[in-house]
Amino acid sequence: MKRLVLLVLIVVSLGWAVRWALRPPPPQAPPPELMTLLEGYREPLDPEALARFREFGPAAVDFLASQLEQNNTVLQHWHFVAYPKLPAWAQARLGKPQDIPTARRRSLLVLSQLGPRFSSSERSLTALTRALAYPDAELQERSSQILADLGDFSAPAVTALNEVIRRSLVYPQGDSLSEALLALGQIGAPARRSLPALAGVLNQGSELERVYAARAILRIGGDPLPAVRILNESLVNSTNARVRAVAAGALSLGGDLAASALPFVSPAMDDPDAGVRLAAATTVLRFQPENPTAQATLAKLAKSSQPREALAAVVALANSEPNSAAAREQLKEWAQSHSDPEIRVRAACSLGIRDSEAELTVPVLLESLQQSRWPLNFVVLRTLSQAELRDTQTLAALRAGLTQAHPDLRWVAIESVRRIHLGVAE
DSSP, rough: OHHHHHHHHHHHHHHHHHHHHHHHOOOOOOOHHHHHHHHHHHHHHHHHHHHHHHHHHHHHHHHHHHHHTTTOOOOHHHHHHGGGGGGGHHHHHHHOOOOOHHHHHHHHHHHHOOOOHTSSSSSHHHHHHTTTTTTOHHHHHHHHHHHHHHHGGGGGGGHHHHHHHHHHSSSSTHHHHHHHHHHHHOGOOOOOOOOHHHHHHHHHHHHHHHHHHHHHHHHHOOOOOHHHHHHHHHHOOOOOOHHHHHHHHHHSSSSHHHTTTTTHHHGGGGGGHHHHHHHHHHHHHHOOOHHHHHHHHHHHHHTTSSHHHHHHHHHHHHHHEEEEEEEEHHHHHHHHOOSSSHHHHHHHHHHHHHHHHHHHHHHHHHHHHHTOTTHHHHHHHHHHHTTTTTTTTHHHHHHHTTTSHHHHHHHHHHHHHHHHTOOOOO
């Protein structure tokens, strides 16, 4: 017996010795300025502080990711709770404790404002994926929001988002499930392995979660039949205006099957909620471009005092051939002179960067990129990446972007070139 115990001790000791010998090098201590910047964080982040984070480059990403991955031990928790009650000499000896949950939240917020050149890196995606597993609902929600903004760049996080869905269906926690569903919908086709989990939400989720799941299924390219059925039922039966609006808008993604559901969508153009009317009229116009009721509904909404609502109505009219000329003129006017910079950028993105409009829209998009308006600039990135190869102005704008000194603009141009395969070397 003694020999057996001795043998076990020897084996365990050798195992620990090998583990110690093969341990990774200790992480390099982050520059003190990064910790000072994070501790002094105020939302929205001061542009100068954000610029300093950017100057550190990969070191800033590594620092923020390490803050996200910290474990709040019992001793650290006691230190944080007891620190204000300690005498001055004890506080000086022990040092100021770090509030790890707050540091995690601040790190996520900073990471979201740094833009995709930082948040789409492998180090950042790994940390965001781990954050999805924390019990803190706010962390899960904010991580999912960043992943949703990144779109298909977030494909490596699909497995973690699936786990959020599975866990949330058993133990509902805040809006974690809704944000995960939104992220999967934005990722699109690369999230096909999420379809079984999304099908489960159709049967078990809340009203809003079911329509989010149905929309994600249609965007990913799953079976449209159960998704369209859920959307139809929600549009007709729900008392929640948000649910009806999402359902009406998502039906535009359902192809021929959704077109057969227009008798359910058309009555929603008389809904008391403006958002539902907007979504329903946009969907109807997608399948019936000359529908007079849809045209009249959108024309009325285009005069709304709510800028985003008016913009969405005009964009829908601009995409409908019988109404496109007047609506596109309105978008050109807004892209040039609207008082809200976000409306200017979104109007320019809606016009696109085709030869006929490039002279007007490209300067607006370049200005937004140079001012690092994230996550708004994700819309700009998608506009550039969906451009047509035959457009000479598009090609010229992307080539010009590659030579810009501004690193975000270079990053966007490189990604756009990569995505539409223009054959321009990085």
